[in-house]
Amino acid sequence: MAQVATRLKKELLEDIKLIQREEGADRASVLRKLITLGLRRWKTDYALKLYQERRITAWRAAEIAGITLYEFLDLLKERRVPAQYTMEDLRRDLKMITSGSR
Secondary structure, eight states: OOOOOOOOOOHHHHHHHHHHHHTOHHHHHEEEEHHHHHHHHHHHHHHHHHHHSSSOHHHHHHHHHHHHHHHHHHHHHHOOOOOOOHHHHHHHHHHHHHHTTO
């Protein structure tokens, strides 16, 4: 593990202290959890953005987001993002599946 130092606004620190009390966890554990959740959210939003811009397939977006294709398709439905899946996308995804590469 690497150590990282940063400055936080007083309000953020108070929120972190609240989470520490509620979860009975130390500050480092809370910060790791929040960073993990934030990164997961960012990766999902980024994958959705690339998908909506037709820069990547649903399969690739799911990989970027760190979720299964089915979870990504559910996310599209949940966020009311229209599916953008062409025959070329299908060919590319089938090739990826059959070749075993990512």
